[in-house]
Structure formats: C-alpha cells, structure tokens
Amino acid sequence: MVTDIQTQPQTEPKMRARDVSVFYGAKKAIDEVSIDIHTEHVTAFIGPSGCGKSTFLRTLNRMNDTIASARVDGAIELDGDDIYRSGMDVVQLRARVGMVFQKPNPFPKSIYENIAYGPRIHGLADNKADLDATVEQSLRRAGLWDEVKDRLNDAGTALSGGQQQRLCIARAIAVQPEVILMDEPCSALDPIATARIEELIDDLRGRYAIVIVTHSMQQAARVSQRTAFFHLGSLVEYGQTADIFTNPREERTKDYITGRYG
C-alpha cells in the first residue's frame, strides 16, 4: 500500500465538487457529495453496487449529459472553472477529463486510427510526422507500443482484452488529458492483464489526476493513494487509502471493507 503522501495534499485540487446531487427523473442517486480530486494522485471510489459510483464519476466530465433523465445539482470545478457553466465546451472538457470504461471499447478502426483520431479532431498535430509521434508516445505511455508497433494497421478490436484496454488508455492519453476517469477498467480482464493495467495506472499517476472505480478492495489498496467510500448515494468517508482500510472512522466503512455487505 502506498502511504508516501501527506494526509492533505498541499496543492490546489485539480477538481472540486461541492454539494453535488444527481437525479434520474425524481429519483436521487447522488446526495450532496463534496470532494476534492488531486493531481498526481490515484483516487479510488468504492462502495456496494448501486451506491452511485458510476453516476458520480460521470458528473466529472459531464457524461451524464448523454442520459436524458439525468439532472446534476451543485458545482464541479476543474482548475477553478465551473464545468457546468453555460458556454463550457463539452468536447474540450472530455479531452481534458478523459474516460476509460469497464468494457474496452476501441473504435472499429485500426490501432493507429484509434489513437490518431482525437489529436486530429482537436488539432493537436501539425502534420503526419507529428501525428505519428503522438501515436507512438501515447502507445508507449500506455505500455502497448512494443506489442503493436509492427501491426498499427490492424483493427483495434483484433487485440486481446487487456491490450484493448491499454489501447483505450492510450487513446485517452493522446489528447493530453489532465484527469483520467476509469470505471472498473479491469473487471473484464484476467489477473495478468489486470496487473499490467495496475502498473500502468501507477506509472501514469505522476502526470495526471486519476480516478478509478473498483469493486476490488485489493485493487483500491494497491493502486490508490486516496479512497472515497460511497453508500446509498452519499460519500460516507474520504481519506488516505491506508487510513480507510486500516482505521476507518465510520462504522459503515468498516462494515464494507470487512465484507459485511456489498
């Protein structure tokens, strides 16, 4: 378990959520959650199924906008800028706050095009050589380059599940995000592919704020520095991962981490 950080990070939070509630129609799925997300940290969201982890994660890059019945109250800031303000460029926001899903979802395109697509539409490459370099660097950072460098024109979907997930991480990285949201990124993977992704998350931590939803307590303990425990739509407890797992303040946290429910 990594414990090499102070209880309160000294820097300004990368993202700040204040009194965030989310409704699906009349049903409240998230109840006044306030949390700070820090760069150079992995923050784990844990809690029983249906407690709102994915719902809250999606508020951080406005993915809930795509769900017609969803309504978000409260405030979420990225570097102090309200991401729900009118005029916010949501496409640009989702490049800055990227997302990796539970099931790897490469585009039905080549490995190269999966990575090149984002930088191209965001105007991040001046020419072909530039784009090639971005593709290579993104795949290198995602720990996939050596495995795919001779087959960049193969379909992304032709890769193994673990490779596809690293491809999706490379795709997120390619548009120079500041925050990466991951919703159970390893749940469709075998233990070896999972270990690779966990190593990768640890490598990437130095550059980004990473938020990972996980059902695995072991995974949260291995990869995160801070852990947030959600229950029934509320944020029950948030703190250093080591504290949450060894010395939780709340009874409900203790019950969850000792396997009494979930």
Ligand SMILES: Nc1ncnc2c1ncn2[C@@H]1O[C@H](COP(=O)(O)OP(=O)(O)OP(=O)(O)O)[C@@H](O)[C@H]1O
């Ligand atoms: N699109 C939706 N429309 C209506 N209700 C939804 C929608 N998505 C989620 N919910 C409800 O919101 C609540 C929180 O769901 P959410 O998917 O955020 O939980 P979760 O903690 O991610 O669960 P899991 O661990 O099973 O993925 C649940 O009661 C769920 O049924």
Ligand SMILES: [Mg+2]
């Ligand atoms: Mg979920």
